[in-house]
Amino acid sequence: MATINPGFSDELKKYGAFDLNACYNCGNCTAVCTLSDEENSFPRKMIRYSVLGLKDEIEVSLDPWLCYYCGECSTTCPREADPGELMMSLRRWLTARYDWTGLSGLLYKSLPASVFAFLLLAVVVIWFGIAQKLNVQAIMHYGHLFEMAAITLVFALILLPNILHMWWLTIYKPGIKAPFTAYVKSLQDLVVHMFTQKRALGCDDNRFRWFEHFVLVLGYLLLLFTTVFLNWFETSNLFVIVLGYVESIIILMVTFDFVRRRIQQDAAISINSHPSDWFFVIWLFLMGLTAFLVRLFIDLNILETNVWLYLVHLIILVQWALLIVPFGKWTHFLYRSFAIYFHRVGELKME
Amino acid sequence: MKKKIGVYICHCGGNISDYVDVNKVREAVESEAGVFLSKTTMFACADSNQKDMVTDIKEKQLDGVVVASCSPKLHLLTFRGVTERAGLNKYNYVHANIREQVSWAHSDNKTGATEKAIQIVKAAIAKVRNAESLEPVKVKSTKAVAVVGAGIAGMRAAIELAEAGAEVYLIEREFFVGGRVAQWDDLCVTDETGKELITRLYDEVMKHKHVTLFTGAEIVENKGSVGNFQIKVKVQPRHFKLQCSGNELQKAIDICPVEVPDEFNFNITTRKAIYHNYPSEYPQLPAIDMKSCTRCGKCETVCSAVDFSQKTEVLNLKVGSILLATGFDPYEPPKGEFGYGEINNVVTLPQFKRIIHYNDEKLMYQGKEIKNIAYIYCVGSRQLNGENKYCSRYCCTSTIHTAITAKKKYKGIHNFHFNRGIRTYGKAEVRYDESSRLGDIYLQSFEYDPPVIEQRNGQTFVKIKDLLTANKELEVAADLVVLVTGMVPRKDNSIGNLLKVPKGRDKFFNEIHMKLRPVETVIDGVTIAGAGQGPKNIVESMNSALSAATKSFSLIDSGELALEPTVAEVNEETCEWCGKCDEACPYSAFEKVEKEGKMIAKVIPSVCKGCGMCLPVCSSNSIDLIGLSDKDVESMIDVLIK
Ligand SMILES: Cc1cc2nc3c(=O)[nH]c(=O)nc-3n(C[C@H](O)[C@H](O)[C@H](O)COP(=O)(O)OP(=O)(O)OC[C@H]3O[C@@H](n4cnc5c(N)ncnc54)[C@H](O)[C@@H]3O)c2cc1C
Ligand code: SF4
Ligand code: SF4
Numbered sequence: 003m004a005t006i007n008p009g010f011s012d013e014l015k016k017y018g019a020f021d022l023n024a025c026y027n028c029g030n031c032t033a034v035c036t037l038s039d040e041e042n043s044f045p046r047k048m049i050r051y052s053v054l055g056l057k058d059e060i061e062v063s064l065d066p067w068l069c070y071y072c073g074e075c076s077t078t079c080p081r082e083a084d085p086g087e088l089m090m091s092l093r094r095w096l097t098a099r100y101d102w103t104g105l106s107g108l109l110y111k112s113l114p115a116s117v118f119a120f121l122l123l124a125v126v127v128i129w130f131g132i133a134q135k136l137n138v139q140a141i142m143h144y145g146h147l148f149e150m151a152a153i154t155l156v157f158a159l160i161l162l163p164n165i166l167h168m169w170w171l172t173i174y175k176p177g178i179k180a181p182f183t184a185y186v187k188s189l190q191d192l193v194v195h196m197f198t199q200k201r202a203l204g205c206d207d208n209r210f211r212w213f214e215h216f217v218l219v220l221g222y223l224l225l226l227f228t229t230v231f232l233n234w235f236e237t238s239n240l241f242v243i244v245l246g247y248v249e250s251i252i253i254l255m256v257t258f259d260f261v262r263r264r265i266q267q268d269a270a271i272s273i274n275s276h277p278s279d280w281f282f283v284i285w286l287f288l289m290g291l292t293a294f295l296v297r298l299f300i301d302l303n304i305l306e307t308n309v310w311l312y313l314v315h316l317i318i319l320v321q322w323a324l325l326i327v328p329f330g331k332w333t334h335f336l337y338r339s340f341a342i343y344f345h346r347v348g349e350l351k352m353e
Numbered sequence: 354m355k356k357k358i359g360v361y362i363c364h365c366g367g368n369i370s371d372y373v374d375v376n377k378v379r380e381a382v383e384s385e386a387g388v389f390l391s392k393t394t395m396f397a398c399a400d401s402n403q404k405d406m407v408t409d410i411k412e413k414q415l416d417g418v419v420v421a422s423c424s425p426k427l428h429l430l431t432f433r434g435v436t437e438r439a440g441l442n443k444y445n446y447v448h449a450n451i452r453e454q455v456s457w458a459h460s461d462n463k464t465g466a467t468e469k470a471i472q473i474v475k476a477a478i479a480k481v482r483n484a485e486s487l488e489p490v491k492v493k494s495t496k497a498v499a500v501v502g503a504g505i506a507g508m509r510a511a512i513e514l515a516e517a518g519a520e521v522y523l524i525e526r527e528f529f530v531g532g533r534v535a536q537w538d539d540l541c542v543t544d545e546t547g548k549e550l551i552t553r554l555y556d557e558v559m560k561h562k563h564v565t566l567f568t569g570a571e572i573v574e575n576k577g578s579v580g581n582f583q584i585k586v587k588v589q590p591r592h593f594k595l596q597c598s599g600n601e602l603q604k605a606i607d608i609c610p611v612e613v614p615d616e617f618n619f620n621i622t623t624r625k626a627i628y629h630n631y632p633s634e635y636p637q638l639p640a641i642d643m644k645s646c647t648r649c650g651k652c653e654t655v656c657s658a659v660d661f662s663q664k665t666e667v668l669n670l671k672v673g674s675i676l677l678a679t680g681f682d683p684y685e686p687p688k689g690e691f692g693y694g695e696i697n698n699v700v701t702l703p704q705f706k707r708i709i710h711y712n713d714e715k716l717m718y719q720g721k722e723i724k725n726i727a728y729i730y731c732v733g734s735r736q737l738n739g740e741n742k743y744c745s746r747y748c749c750t751s752t753i754h755t756a757i758t759a760k761k762k763y764k765g766i767h768n769f770h771f772n773r774g775i776r777t778y779g780k781a782e783v784r785y786d787e788s789s790r791l792g793d794i795y796l797q798s799f800e801y802d803p804p805v806i807e808q809r810n811g812q813t814f815v816k817i818k819d820l821l822t823a824n825k826e827l828e829v830a831a832d833l834v835v836l837v838t839g840m841v842p843r844k845d846n847s848i849g850n851l852l853k854v855p856k857g858r859d860k861f862f863n864e865i866h867m868k869l870r871p872v873e874t875v876i877d878g879v880t881i882a883g884a885g886q887g888p889k890n891i892v893e894s895m896n897s898a899l900s901a902a903t904k905s906f907s908l909i910d911s912g913e914l915a916l917e918p919t920v921a922e923v924n925e926e927t928c929e930w931c932g933k934c935d936e937a938c939p940y941s942a943f944e945k946v947e948k949e950g951k952m953i954a955k956v957i958p959s960v961c962k963g964c965g966m967c968l969p970v971c972s973s974n975s976i977d978l979i980g981l982s983d984k985d986v987e988s989m990i991d992v993l994i995k
Contacts, residue, residue, distance in 0.1 A: 003816070006829050008767045008794055023792045026785070027821045043823070050822045053794060081786070 010055025016111045017098075018091030018276055020084035025049050031075035031085045037068055044068075045075055045085045048092060061099050062176045064348075066092040067341030094278065097333050100164045100171070106329040113277050120281075120321050127317045136309045142235060145316050149230045152323040160328040165340055172344050184350035192343035196335075197223075214256050219335070221252035222286070225293065235296060246297055253290030257283050282331035288318045355417040355445075355482050357389040359409055360474065363397035363422035365452055372456040374467045378421070381471040385478050389413065397422045403435050410439035417481040421449040421474045442486035444918075444980055449477035476989040483985055489915035490958040494580030494673035496909050498902075499524060501572060501848060504532020505891060506883025506898040507678035508554040513902035514676075515561035519909060522670055523558065523566045524586055528640035529630050530555055530568065532680050533884075534891060536617060536703065538710050541754035542780050548633065550891075555635040568636065573667070575675075575851055578960040579878030580914045582672050590663030591640040597658035602627075602639055605656035613645045618707045619683070621700070627652055627659075673909030674878045676901050677862060679848060681884040684733030684741070684838040691729055691836055692806040698813055699806065699834040701732075702752060709759055716763045718833055724765050727815040727831035728752050729804055730772040734839030734888075737800045743859045745839030745888040750781040752837045753788045760791055768793040769829045771804040771817055797821050806834060840888040852879050853940065861887040872901040875962065876940070877916070880905050919980035920961035921968070928953040928975040934967035943967070 011022055031045055038044035048066060051059045060066075069089040076086035098107030109116045134140045173180065198216055225246065228234045234246040260283045264275050292315035299305040305312060326332050362378050364370035375393045383391040390413060394402045397420050409415060418441070420432045425448040433443035451470040459466040496519055500511045503525035511523045529535070531551040538546050558564050569589035576583045609625035617630045626646040629639040641652075641659070653659045683703045688694035693701070697719055700708065708718055716723040730752065734745040749772070756768040770793060777785040789795065797820040798804060804817040813831050818824045842860045849862060854874045857863035862881045865873045872880045882901035883894040908914060921942070923934075930952040935943040942960040945952055954975075967976050977983055 003826050003828050006769065006794060006827055008769075008792060011792060021790065024786070024790050026789060026795075047823070054822065054827065 004054075004056050004059065007055030007057065010057060011053060014052055014088075014091055014095060017094040018087055020087040020091065021081075022049060022052055022083055022088050024081040024083040025053060025079075025085070026081055028080060030078045030080060034074045034078045036072075045089050049083070049085055049088055052088060052092065060092065061096065061171050064172050064341040064345050065089075066096060067338045068345065090276075093334055093337075094276065097329075097337065100168045100337065101160070101329065101333075102163055102167060103160065103329075106333070109325065109329050110276075110278060116277060116281070116325075119325055123321050123324060124317045127320050128313065131309070131313045131316075138306055138309050138312060141309070141312060141316065145312070145319070146230075146233065146236070148316075148320070149323070152320075153230065156323065156328045161333070161336060164333070165336070168337060168340060169344065172341075173347065178348050178351050180347045180351045184347045187350060188343050188346035191346045192339055195342045196339040214259060217252060218256040218286075221249045221256070225249040225253060225290070229293065234293075235300060243297065243301070247294065250290045250294040250297075253286060254294065257287035257290060261287060278331050281326060285318060285322050285326055289315075289322055292318055355387045355484070357413065357415045358385075358387045358417040358419065358478060358481055359406070359413070359415040360388055360391040360478065361397055361402075361406065361418075361420045361422075362391070362393045362451075362474065363420065364393065364395045365422060365456075366396060369422070369452050369456040369470075372460050372463050372466045373451060373470045374463070375470075377467050378451075378470050378474060382474050382478060385475060387417070387482050388478060389415065398428055398431055403431075406432075406435050407439040410436065410441055415439075415441065416445060417484055418446045419449055419474065419477045419481055420446075421451045421470065421477070423452040424450050424454075444487040445481065445484045447477045447481040447484065449474050472993055475992045479988040479992045480985050483982075483988060485980075487918040487980060490918050490920070492578075492580045492914045492916060492959045494909045494912060494914050495582075495671045496520060496912060497522065497670070497672045498674045498676055498905050498909065499572070499582070499584060499586075499670065499672040500676045500678060502526070502532065502678040502680055502883070502885070503530040503558075503566065503568075504678060504680045504883060504894075505534050505550065505554060506680070506885075506894040507532070507676075508551075508558050509895050510676050510678060510882055510898040510902040510905075511564050512554070512557050512561065513899055514906055515563040517902075517906045517910075519563065519906055521561075521564045522586070522672065523564055524570045524572060525566065525568045526571050528569050528589075528591055529634045529636070530558075530566070531635065533683075535630065535634065536619075537706055537751075539754075539758055540891065541750055541784055548631070551635065552633070566636075567668075569640065572675075572848060572851060578957060579908060579916070580673050580959065582675055582878065584670050584672065584675070586668045586670055588666045588668060589643070590660075590665060591638060592643070592660055592663050593638055593640065594658045594660050595638065597638065597656070601656040601658065605652035605659060606639075608651045608655055610649060610651065611645050611647055613642070618711075619701065619704045621704050621707055622711070674880065674905035675852065676905050677848065677852070677854065677879060677881045677885055678883040678898060678901075679843055679846070679885040681840040681861075681888070682843050684745075684841045686732055686836055686838060691732060691804075692808075692813070692834065693836060696806060696808055696813055696834070698832065699836065701836050701838045702728075702748065702755065703838065705833075705835045706755060709755070709762065712763075714763075716759060716766065716833075721832065723763075723832040725767045725769065725829060725831050726756070726759065726833045726835060727769045727771060727804075727829055728756065728835045728837055729806075729815070730770065730837045731800070732836040732838050733841065735773065735800060741839065741841065741859065743839075743888065744776060746776070746778075746893075747888060747890045748837045748839055749776045750778075750784060750890070752835070753777060753781075753784045753793075756793055757784065757788050757791065760788075760793070769815070769831070770795045771815060772797055773800055795821070796827060840884060843885065852876060854879055854881070857887070859887060861885065872897055872904050877959070877962075878905075878908055914959070916959055917963065918958075919963045919978065920958045921956045921963065921965070921976050922979050923954050923956055924975040924977070925953055927973045929973060930954055931972060933970040933972065934976060937966045937970045939964070939966060 029046055032038045032043045035044045066089050071086050071090055073086045076084045079085055094110050098110055131141055197219060228242060228246045228249060232242045234242060237243065296312055296315050299308055299311055360382055362375045364375055379391045379393050382388060390409060396402060418436055422428060429448045433446050436446045437443045451473055455466050455470045498514050498519050499522045500507045501524050503523050507523060511521045514521045534547040535551050540547055558566065567586060567588050569591065570586050572584050573587045574585035606625050606627050609627045611626040612623045614620040615622045615624040626642050627639055628642060683701060686693040692699040734741055734743060736742060760766045760768060772795060774797060775785055796817050798817050802818055804815050807814045807816060813834060814828050815831050815834060816826065816828045819827050849856060854876055855863045862885050864871050864881060864886060865875055872882060874881055880901040882898040883889060886897065925948055930945055934954050940960050940962055942957050944955045944957060946955045963978055965978055
């Protein structure tokens with residue numbers, strides 16, 4: 003027996019812009035959605051759960067992660083309830099639900115809190131730079147150390163526990179008993195999806211978007227690898243230097259295209275932009291841009307006299323690594339991959 | 354005996370001729386005695402054929418006509434009209450049905466169908482051979498109409514009739530006009546309140562000097578028939594003089610020791626034996642309810658307007674037509690239906706509307722503040738096991754409208770609609786849209802799986818297996834449960850029995866034909882309007898009121914009525930009055946009269962419908978139907994069994 007909680011839709015509305023109560027259960031969204039089948043009324047089931055405020059049902063569900071926001075449902079909905087945006091908001095809500103620190107929820111729901119956090123980190127970085135007497139070498143050295151520490155700590159303290167929490171909610175709590183081999187067998191899906199987001203290809207009309215996405219993920223991961231492990235800024239290996247340039251240009255181009263689209267609102271997915279979406283693309287763009295410029299300044303030998311550039315890059319990096327990656331939209335990439343993994347595991351459960 | 358009969362056999366575009374060989378039928382009947390002309394035609398009802406028939410009848414001097422085509426329900430009147438236009442009395446026309454009775458029924462057997470069609474056409478020819486010209490029965494009609502019930506339907510009809518020029522007696526049983534609409538504050542789909550609507554109508558009624566309004570009045574006797582109803586109207590006194598000061602009235606109400614449940618508020622409050630419904634009701638004069646008054650006389654001591662000497666009056670009125678607009682009662686759930694009468698926070702929709710009326714700041718009921726409201730739809734309508742199979746039509750719309758009103762009037766209201774599929778038809782769909790956008794929650798189930806009310810720890814819960822959530826069991830803790838009760842016929846529907854107006858399966862007054870004759874009843878001269886005929890909202894009630902007023906007026910306008918002459922006829926010589934015919938007649942068309950020293954039965958032609966119920970019960974075989982006599986029927990049977 004589930005108890006209806008009509009207050010939930012108000013809470014959910016803080017995670018996005020849509021008119022979920024307008025839904026009158028016609029099922030057009032389900033009819034048009036490629037993910038829906040006889041068993042699963044996609045996305046209407048989630049809309050219904052949200053209207054009724056059945057939090058328990060929503061938090062154990064992986065459905066929101068399986069949706070890639072092709073936006074067909076929103077275009078088809080006769081009541082303009084915007085089901086696609088609802089699925090997006092549910093992903094934000096779930097992100098907040100998985101996050102044990104509670105920061106995700108805070109940052110999603112409150113723009114002032116987000117702005118404050120971004121400013122705070124900027125101030126800390128500037129203060130640190132001044133404490134280092136604006137010595138480029140020293141700051142860069144610590145910057146590199148920071149990158150490595152951040153990757154390890156964010157993963158160990160935030161992302162890993164959150165993924166375990168996700169597992170607990172979506173596999174353990176609903177009582178899905180899967181053998182160990184299921185986890186091993188499904189690993190392949192995890193890896194493939196993480197890098198290719200293959201499922202999105204199932205959605206209509208967005209092959210190009212998928213391709214861009216794929217290139218971006220690849221570029222991003224490679225740039226991460228190049229800067230952190232190949233130490234791009236301090237290397238003199240020509241191959242690595244060129245590689246870094248190529249990667250940052252790719253990121254620049256793709257993110258530029260993403261921003262352009264959000265501004266022009268040319269697809270359903272781009273119509274409603276939550277602040278967290280803007281932060282994500284803009285920061286990715288800025289990261290690519292500043293990384294590119296930093297290396298360019300190094301090669302032109304003018305970084306010493308333009309320390310500010312590296313400081314800006316470091317600010318962007320710190321904000322990215324400490325806010326967007328653990329608590330912001332970046333996590334969607336992770337949770338989505340794991341959702342597909344858990345989904346696969348669930349399919350292989352013991353009868 | 355006729356010698357120049359014209360027979361027309363219709364193809365009905367193939368509907369008939371695909372199965373019946375119409376040429377064969379024509380050949381088979383052309384040599385029948387009296388047949389002068391026989392033709393087949395593609396569409397007998399087409400304009401061109403009607404014109405040809407008129408020419409045939411005129412030029413060939415036909416004296417009888419048969420058309421073999423579809424059901425007489427569709428085109429009997431059409432072809433009677435054709436003969437009339439050609440100058441032949443229309444009772445010389447006989448209709449043969451070879452579509453519904455032959456081609457459609459026997460599409461599997463063409464030979465048999467053709468044979469049957471031949472027989473049927475021959476029988477019609479046999480009948481037309483004996484046909485006689487008949488003249489309509491003319492009766493005088495009184496140019497006055499009695500409108501029963503001064504709800505919105507009755508008042509609207511009264512205005513319309515008076516404007517057209519009729520004398521109108523508007524007879525209202527209660528002491529105040531307005532009917533149900535006076536009980537609802539705001540209405541969908543308009544911004545006017547019920548009281549505003551009633552005020553407008555009442556003012557208009559009062560402007561017409563040809564409308565006489567009786568309140569506290571009821572028809573208690575009825576004699577006569579269309580054009581000439583003689584009715585007796587009993588008028589109860591209010592026991593108040595016309596001049597009455599508000600101050601003294603309040604004192605009288607305060608001092609009255611009798612307190613009874615207030616039906617105007619569906620018994621959620623009480624009133625005194627001296628009462629008025631609300632400060633600005635119409636007529637603006639209080640009344641004493643003599644059923645509960647103990648005649649203690651206390652009111653007389655404080656209010657000089659009280660007058661116990663007023664007497665009940667009985668008026669004799671003559672009217673040409675009666676228009677029934679007696680409205681409906683809200684369905685009263687039996688004790689225990691969804692906890693009604695057992696759980697104290699279960700109320701009906703009409704009660705809920707009154708509760709809203711009495712609460713301004715916060716929605717309170719029984720001392721508790723209400724936040725979560727569960728509405729259970731279709732209570733007393735669309736019943737699976739009960740008798741009320743119909744949809745009450747108004748209630749989905751009214752519930753949603755009321756839910757929106759509550760949500761806007763009070764803070765923090767949550768509405769939960771437990772429905773069976775929402776029927777906010779027409780313009781009311783926008784209300785449904787509005788309510789869901791305001792966050793109202795809709796839950797749906799089938800009639801065989803209704804929601805369940807439960808009480809636990811002093812809380813009321815409504816449970817449902819929700820169709821819209823894959824039959825998941827869901828539950829709401831409700832502060833108030835509102836049963837969306839439908840419409841049922843008036844509890845006291847004696848006026849229907851008095852006038853012998855038939856009731857439909859739903860027990861509301863029944864029209865002759867839902868589409869073709871929607872406001873007439875089988876009792877000539879009695880029309881019906883408003884929710885007394887079946888569930889209707891205000892717009893629909895108004896539409897039917899205007900239509901019934903027009904129909905009633907058409908009966909009395911010329912001062913004379915032409916009625917069908919095809920009625921029963923008594924053979925005065927053989928009749929010995931046994932009274933059996935009088936018992937059998939559903940319309941009371943018989944009178945017992947003296948004729949040459951003996952008592953005999955006499956038919957009142959304006960009342961008789963020619964139904965023939967009296968024929969088989971007459972022991973001396975003294976009754977015959979004009980236009981369908983024993984002789985006619987026997988001649989047809991003779992042909993059929995040949
Ligand atoms: C809870 C509720 C809310 C509603 N809300 C709306 C709304 O918002 N909008 C809308 O369009 N419709 C609404 N309706 C429907 C509306 O009430 C009806 O359409 C309307 O009342 C029908 O009018 P009426 O004149 O036919 O009948 P009534 O209003 O019932 O009036 C009949 C009159 O006849 C009198 N009478 C009865 N018997 C006799 C007799 N034997 N002799 C003399 N007089 C007699 C009665 O006293 C009464 O005055 C609502 C109905 C309900 C139950
Ligand atoms: S298409 Fe729109 S209204 Fe229809 S079920 Fe989906 S969300 Fe609801
Ligand atoms: S109008 Fe709605 S509530 Fe009323 S009987 Fe019809 S379906 Fe049920």
